[in-house]
Amino acid sequence: MAKAKTTSPDIIAHLCVDEPLRLASGAELSPVTVVYQTHGTLNANKSNAVLVCHALTGDQYVVNTHPVTGKPGWWSEVVGPGLIIDTDRFFVICPNVLGACMGTTGPKETNPDTGRPWNLEFPVITIDDMVRLQAKLLDHLGIEQVFCVIGGSMGGMQVLEWAAKYPERVFAAVPIATSYRHSAQNIGFHEVGRQAIMADPDWCEGDYLAQGKIPHKGLSVARMAAHITYMSEASLHRKFGRRLQDRDQVAYSFDADFQVESYLRHQGSTFVERFDANSYLYITRAMDYYDLAEEHGGELANAFRGTPVRYCIISFSSDWLFPTAESREIVHALNAVAANVSFVEIDSDKGHDAFLLDEPEFHEVLTGFLDGAAAHRGLPRRKTAGDGV
Amino acid sequence: MISKTRHAIRLDLQIIADMVEPGSRVLDVGCGDGALLDHLATTKQVDGRGMELSMEGVRAAVSQGLSVIQGDADIDLEDYPSNAFDYVILSQTLQATYNPRIVLENLLRIGKRAIVSFPNFGYWKARVHLVLGGRMPVSSTLPHQWYETPNIHLCTIKDFVILSRLLGITVVQGIAVNADGDTRTMSAMGRRANLFAEQAVFLLERD
Numbered sequence: 001m002a003k004a005k006t007t008s009p010d011i012i013a014h015l016c017v018d019e020p021l022r023l024a025s026g027a028e029l030s031p032v033t034v035v036y037q038t039h040g041t042l043n044a045n046k047s048n049a050v051l052v053c054h055a056l057t058g059d060q061y062v063v064n065t066h067p068v069t070g071k072p073g074w075w076s077e078v079v080g081p082g083l084i085i086d087t088d089r090f091f092v093i094c095p096n097v098l099g100a101c102m103g104t105t106g107p108k109e110t111n112p113d114t115g116r117p118w119n120l121e122f123p124v125i126t127i128d129d130m131v132r133l134q135a136k137l138l139d140h141l142g143i144e145q146v147f148c149v150i151g152g153s154m155g156g157m158q159v160l161e162w163a164a165k166y167p168e169r170v171f172a173a174v175p176i177a178t179s180y181r182h183s184a185q186n187i188g189f190h191e192v193g194r195q196a197i198m199a200d201p202d203w204c205e206g207d208y209l210a211q212g213k214i215p216h217k218g219l220s221v222a223r224m225a226a227h228i229t230y231m232s233e234a235s236l237h238r239k240f241g242r243r244l245q246d247r248d249q250v251a252y253s254f255d256a257d258f259q260v261e262s263y264l265r266h267q268g269s270t271f272v273e274r275f276d277a278n279s280y281l282y283i284t285r286a287m288d289y290y291d292l293a294e295e296h297g298g299e300l301a302n303a304f305r306g307t308p309v310r311y312c313i314i315s316f317s318s319d320w321l322f323p324t325a326e327s328r329e330i331v332h333a334l335n336a337v338a339a340n341v342s343f344v345e346i347d348s349d350k351g352h353d354a355f356l357l358d359e360p361e362f363h364e365v366l367t368g369f370l371d372g373a374a375a376h377r378g379l380p381r382r383k384t385a386g387d388g389v
Numbered sequence: 390m391i392s393k394t395r396h397a398i399r400l401d402l403q404i405i406a407d408m409v410e411p412g413s414r415v416l417d418v419g420c421g422d423g424a425l426l427d428h429l430a431t432t433k434q435v436d437g438r439g440m441e442l443s444m445e446g447v448r449a450a451v452s453q454g455l456s457v458i459q460g461d462a463d464i465d466l467e468d469y470p471s472n473a474f475d476y477v478i479l480s481q482t483l484q485a486t487y488n489p490r491i492v493l494e495n496l497l498r499i500g501k502r503a504i505v506s507f508p509n510f511g512y513w514k515a516r517v518h519l520v521l522g523g524r525m526p527v528s529s530t531l532p533h534q535w536y537e538t539p540n541i542h543l544c545t546i547k548d549f550v551i552l553s554r555l556l557g558i559t560v561v562q563g564i565a566v567n568a569d570g571d572t573r574t575m576s577a578m579g580r581r582a583n584l585f586a587e588q589a590v591f592l593l594e595r596d
Contacts, residue, residue: 365448
């Protein structure tokens, strides 16, 4: 059997042309460009769409090879024909979020009023703004309700926001390794990253593009610090321990003596090649501002009252950036409104990044939940080996 | 652990399933791998939810497409609103809770009705074990030695009926199950059942 074509290049939508996107800050954006990728085919009654929300430094390359790094899509083991998010059955949409740097309107794109990059003139955005723009993309695609909205970390924040803001437009919601509000500790880590960027003279008060510079060192340090928070102590230890890098003994210098230093330096410098420093400032800020409880009078349960959505909350035992306790608070709020909710903490020592990695138990749970929800939605069953063609 | 045969379920679960009206909303507390929820969804089209303490059970249940959360009956029942379900089920779990009285009150607050099953510590063989053998009973329904049992609040049928009255709970139906798996409806106080039943299943509602 010839394999169906399930991938496509970037698709560009120009939205909010007649009516601007009104942001939480009060600012307005018009027009707004959204770049997205789709996989699979939208069915006749448009009921099989899955919206995949990416994380802080993710993008629309959920399946396809990244054009800059040449690496496979960030969730290519989860999304695809016959995979967990089965593109033989589902129509997957993955947009680059507002404020990001892979084509969607953000600080490095051109401000139509000035003809120059927005840089710091770009308005501060929120998770809520990202989600409202995604809703406009679905309007544009003529999709009334998505079968599922799914994402990890900042993607999970978008999932929660979707379910709370547009409950009638979401059949199932899967927030993974996330929280309903960014903790003080996490805001602190983000602030370290932002300060590192802004302390780099090549940042040029945000105007580096016009000056032909890139705040390489600042953005790199921001990524190094953040990368540590994505891993657990156990996974760092397993990967590197105290092993030395290309040497038999310490050099009594500030070279990268240890493998872990060399690894983080590499992570930092490769990140700079694919990510925009100002985008990093704006998106981390959006996460910091996120507090779904606060949006609903300080009572998280109010965000979900009367919700018809089927939820599957997933956390990882060694994730100290978005610990299980925070997922459990979401579950408590959903129980308080007798919502349809599943909640699983996956045993893993891989830290926050576990949701991007090969975690069989996680994949098993996700498969079961999606297949169960698809049956309730009246979508076709997964093809198994015995079914023939 | 996970039963692949959809319709063959544990005897006490079958008795519970028979008590549930088709199409109702059900919360199964201590649902294990979700065998009863799966059975109720297939045979009675219920809108079912589950809560289970062990992650192994939760994973198995969610992987089958059931709506189950990891949670603790002693702690997490507090979250649920009143009258959220037609039935709240607690099978073979009451004796393992820290505070059975509060758990029972919560079951009948959250559900219009509750269904509770538990091993009967008043069963004559258990009495013989203790009185003549001088040792804590070990049997098919109480399979653990005293030093490793999760059962910290064992009770007799009589104890349970007295607590129900104290809490203003009406026993709608009481089913006694003997060692051969034979079932019979109990009398109001369950005097005979208290001696001859190995386990009990109660359908309860608020007075």
